[in-house]
Amino acid sequence: MLRALLTLAIGLGSIATAQAGEPIVYTLSFPDAQNSYADVEARIPVEGRTELEVMMAVWTPGSYLIREYARHVEQVAATSDSGQPLNLVKTRKNRWRISALGAASAVVLRYKVYGREMSVRTNWVERDFALINGAPTFMTLADDGGPRSHIVEVRRPEGWAAVHTALPRADGGGDRFVAADFDTLVDSPMLLGSPRTAEFEVGGKAHLLVDDGGGDVWNTEQAAADVRRIIETQQAFWGTVPYDRYTILNVIHESRGGLEHLASTVVMASRWHQRLRPRYLQWLRLVSHEYFHTWNVKRLRPVELGPFDYERENHSRSLWIAEGITSYYDALLLHRAGLSTVDEYLDMLSDRLRAVARTPGRAIRSLELASFDAWIRYYRKDENWSNTDVSYYDKGAAVAWLLDARIRAATNGKKSLDDAMRTAYQRFSGERGFRTEAFYALASEVAGSDLGPWFAHHAASTDPLDYAPALRWLGLRLAPARDTKAGWLGVRSADRGGRLIVREVVRDGPAWQGGVNPDDEIIAIEGYRVTAGGLGERLEQYRPGTRIELLIARRERMSTLAVVLGEPPQEPTIEFDPQADARAIARRTAWLGTPAAGAQKSNK
Ligand SMILES: [Zn+2]
Structure with a gap:
């Protein structure tokens, strides 16, 4: 050998x-x-x-x-x-x-x-x-x-x-x-x-799920059956399987995270999460994500990511392609595998959009720059990260969705991002790697029109994303905004021994305007004590536009700050558009896909 x-x-x-x-x-x-x-x-x-x-x-x-x-x-x-x-x-x-x-x-x-x-x-x-x-x-x-x-x-x-x-x-x-x-x-x-294992074959290739730490709580057979459906769906998506044997090292020791490898992945889980539907869905999605990387990033990779220099940073503007597009497909392919309901899927997609909406740094750093700066920023988040950066996972997934809809619209539904990924894989995988512009050019080629300005807007600039064209094409809409009566302060806070401590101040929000700083302790609002658990309920007492006085302690010194409460930022929720016509419904169905015959056998 x-x-x-x-x-x-x-x-x-x-x-x-x-x-x-x-x-x-x-x-x-x-x-x-x-x-x-x-x-x-x-x-x-x-x-x-x-x-x-x-x-x-x-x-x-x-x-x-x-x-x-x-x-x-x-x-x-x-x-x-x-x-x-x-x-x-x-x-x-x-x-x-x-x-x-x-x-x-x-x-x-x-x-x-x-x-x-x-x-x-x-x-x-x-x-x-x-x-x-x-x-x-x-x-x-x-x-x-x-x-x-x-x-x-x-x-x-x-x-x-x-x-x-x-x-x-x-x-x-x-x-x-x-x-x-x-x-x-x-x-x-x-x-x-001494883990439990489950072996199964998909597409003529051996797959091994290795569960360590699940005890009698985690059900390996159930997990293997679901993972198998993910693998079937993704093998069909790519049309080619670049390994002989694939191993999922599932470390069930109450931690989190996943990392992709050429013929394996390490994912981490809590043994209790298999019994909680939303948590188990997260685990399935993690497996789906890491497995998608078998193609996107492990083989179809930005040129900067290989051969690796193991002794210094390897910067790339294309991490959003590696991670954002993978984050788009992890949930979509889970749905196409029949492992999530439509509502669960739309909620997962909406989550990405909501994360972007909650990140004022989207106006400061483009996707490409967020990718490039990953080494000094994404893995080193501090109290000002959200104000100055945007996740290339979340915004990357949102842009991947918009790109998918853009290609579908440009080709009248004949092509999609699925085709672009497959073509990119054929063209760039292996030793070569792709340059950012080459990926954009390939997407233009599949769309049959020049998407250069589109990428300049969505990936290279901080201009706001417009979801309307994708929503329209796919027969979706944003759920009507709920009328809010509570005033918005614009802080993220923590409970430290019952004390209400400001962790982050949202850029340009009410607290930011009023001079509240990270690490300030909020003691009282309008002369009444407020505790760590009670902030949300207390703010419901005041309408947006109300001026309130905060008593704060900053490094042991008391002072008062005046803050005018605002309206909370809109957090988008995607849903089916009840007004969608038959053609839009057909396009939506094509996008969501129908589970493969084998996957329709419910295991519930
Ligand atoms: Zn990833």
Whole structure:
């Protein structure tokens, strides 16, 4: 298997001078799992060098933030393959140099990794199980020229039944896995423990759901049956399946999040959420989202996202295409799979529009700039984030919906964003990657008209989005605004020990105009005490336009502020338009899709 991989790598790179090196072989063991440690040994071929430098990634693909994984690495030491201690010096925050290698044919590097952050992009190690991600775990040769396979041998603690990962097992079986290169290693998280599993075939490919932590609360069979429908629907959507085997590592340990990989995903869940319809729907949607990424972003990707530079930021203006379009389809395809009702779907779409409406920063930062700045902003939200930024997930999904409707209208229903995505996949997937403008040009091509100005408006500018054309085309409308009698203050607040603390002040809202700041404690309104839980009800006492006096404490000093309450911003809710004519209804039906025959068998 290994030899075949190396031969293939050299064959593909026949023009390049790069030679495939000997593999780096890791041994991963857990003698101190109960204290959250994994032990790593890396056997690195010397290949005639007099010194070599190793590096630890500072981020992991799919999660655009410098995370400094090296901070969880300790007790780094190196010996020769014959056991002689070697000189090792730390040269950068994430690099070590091993020198005076003498006659060593391999360097044996040993270190410990601390893993106690329950997220899809970090490590978690405890007595009964471990989630191991590549980037925070495996050091590799820095500035390594050619292709090089990376082998991981796992020494499972007694009592851990299995290792689950998308990596293929090396010849000879056992827990020895082969990654064709470092990218593949980083892209193949491992779940070690004793999870429940469900295996099923879709489109001739094997799929494995790995449920760890669900106990007797989470129903694996139910989850697998629903996931299967998601997979069927999305395979039919794309018309091509780019893997042999796909693994869903479902970490049911009361955390959240998901991360896409080439042939697997890690999703996190609460065991209780399967029994609560809206929460379970969120989990299904998360699976749908990460699975859609198998095509959109893992293979159809912005050109900036690969080959990755693991030691610095990789900026892209197209994250909104990767994440926004995926966020549009995660819910739509869940509905087409027959897993959500129309009302549930429209509510999910409306949620994206409402999130945009609640974000004044939409007037400050365009989708493209929000994408580009993800590294310094999206994953580092502070009290002023909503005032200065917009989510490329939420606005991206809203714009994807508008784009879908635009293409449908421009082609009189003959084409849609579905076609654009499939064509983009055919044209750009694989080694190439797309430039932002190339994606826009392709959408124009599918629409049969120049969408350049449309993208300039929707993706590159901060101009307000107009939902009317999409609503009209699809036989939808915004629900009539509800008459509000309560005054709006324009703060987001928190309960700190019963005290009402301002967390965020909405840009240009009443509190903003009145000089209320984040971290102010609101003590009283018009001379009457107000507590953390009572703000909403108290504001119902006052009509919009009423001037009220707030007693606040700011760093222990009392003062009063005058605020004129406003009208709350309209939060759009999409619904069927009762006035829609037969043609609009037909277009709406085509858009929503009908569940495939197999998916109509309800499992309720
Ligand atoms: Zn995503």
